[in-house]
Amino acid sequence: MKHKEYMWAYLFVAAPILGFMLFAFIPISYSVYVSFTDYSGYKAPVLNGGDNYVRLINDELFWKTLLNTFYAALGIPIGMALALGFATALNQKIRGIRFFRTIFFLPTISSIIALTLLWKWIFNDTYGLLNYLLQYIGIQGPAWLSSETWAMPAMIIQGVWGGLGINIVLYLAALQGVPSSFYEAAEIDGGNRWDKFRHITIPCISPTTLFVLITSIIGALQDYPRFQIMTEGGPNYSTTTIVYYLFQNAFRYMEMGFASAMAWILGFIILAITVLNFYLSKRWVHYE
Template sequence: MNAKPLTASGARTAKKKSLYASEKWWGYLFVAPPFIGLTVFLLYPLLTSLYYSFTIFDFSSPPQFVGTENYKRALFEDPLVWKTLWNTFYAALGVPIGMAVSLLIAILLNQNLKGKNLFRMLFFLPTICSIVAMTLIWQWIFNSDYGLLNYFLSLVGIEGPAWLTDETWAMPAMIFQGVWGGLGISIIMYLAALSNVPTSLYEAATMDGAGGWKKFVHITVPGISPITFFILVTSLIAALQDFPRFVLMTGGGPNFSTTTIVYYLYTTAFEYNEMGYASAISWFIGIIIMVIILLNFLLSKRWVHYN
């Protein structure tokens, strides 16, 4: 039986199918690298840590399944978990403080001032500097014997405390340093948001007799609320996971007063070699962060204005 000759339309259809198949495989090829990266560096570690959280595991022996014992230990038996969690929330007070300060500076820099570009650069400079270098500078500033801060306090007759070795002052000092370090990005974002608020709204408010405070509350704050929400969420996530600067500046002391929950997780895993327990703590932290961020998104409907 003779095969039917391939018509012109049939040839075009076959060519289209071949082209479609080729494009489909190219699409899979381009999607593969990020998918592989997501699987290897996120999904696999996530699922592995979830499994380890139900085991006793220290790299020297195979994981031993213990059920929810690690979670019971973290919630009810280990006082350091709650102490370091409290320290973390205490340190996170720097988030609203930093947002308020950065908004104030952004409003000032948004005015027609001489040299405002220079000030913008100076405020942004800490963001691009090495965290190790900045930490060493702040260690010198807060040093109780020859630090710059206590030197200036002595000029006005005030004896400065031992900022980084006193339980009362260590965390406030760390909050101050954290606020300073985070100003740059927040200021730039607020400047961008302020420039997008329509000037016609301010002009209309002026014609209605509104003062500066009313303009700020009823025009500026709603106008920049999306950026405020973005800064709030990202800063909270960063603050609740912060620990490198605590390692470098205080080592978590004195008496665990500056040990954050993630710092405690790190020491549990890599100093005490309790990977199973550390994994349980990490999931405990992750759930807390997810709940806080979810609440922020739910509450944002009341105060964030996108139009």
């Protein structure tokens, strides 16, 4: 009987492992080899040693796009703070609260293409909604998406809005898991609302904060579709992220070897940041 159960268990486990080997492990392993070659995707790869990595180090545009990526990631703490604030408000027991929770989560399940086009219209400097509202209160709005100064702040605003939904849901679940007895004990000790939030809420939801932080950073460092749609990386590469630059080299210029090398550099950067976050989390994340 046990032998039969083991057989079925191995069969169920084999499916995802086989899928990973075919669709992830093999392509990942092959990309390591390709990163050391001159490969256009049409002809057989030709080994060129570490030329692609040397070229990356000397490529000014690579460093600029990497800096752009981290610049865009500055919206992460803003988005996390807003998500926690909205989640705290949505955690109240008031009439119609489920409706507001649905409204905030709706962008998460909507088409990223549709939402990006909507924001492209909002930021339009001629007939966009944002500049119209600014003009209504006497402020001349900038050319959001065609200005090197304002294009990235506009993308940060859009990115913060787009990531609110899922983070609000995560924080809301964490807030509802905080024992009410903690707050009752704090009230007995004379703690006010700020004391309870700082000494009870924040420590209790710190594991969720760590999860949101890590996933947000990974997502931000791999972000590119909305940049392609809204600005096409412009003006003057001011909104070209490293993944968008990777995409251009791989599929526009057909330099697969160079793009693979870039992907591995980005992978190691993400790994290093993730490991650093887990290491530092020992100081501020509380699991009990």
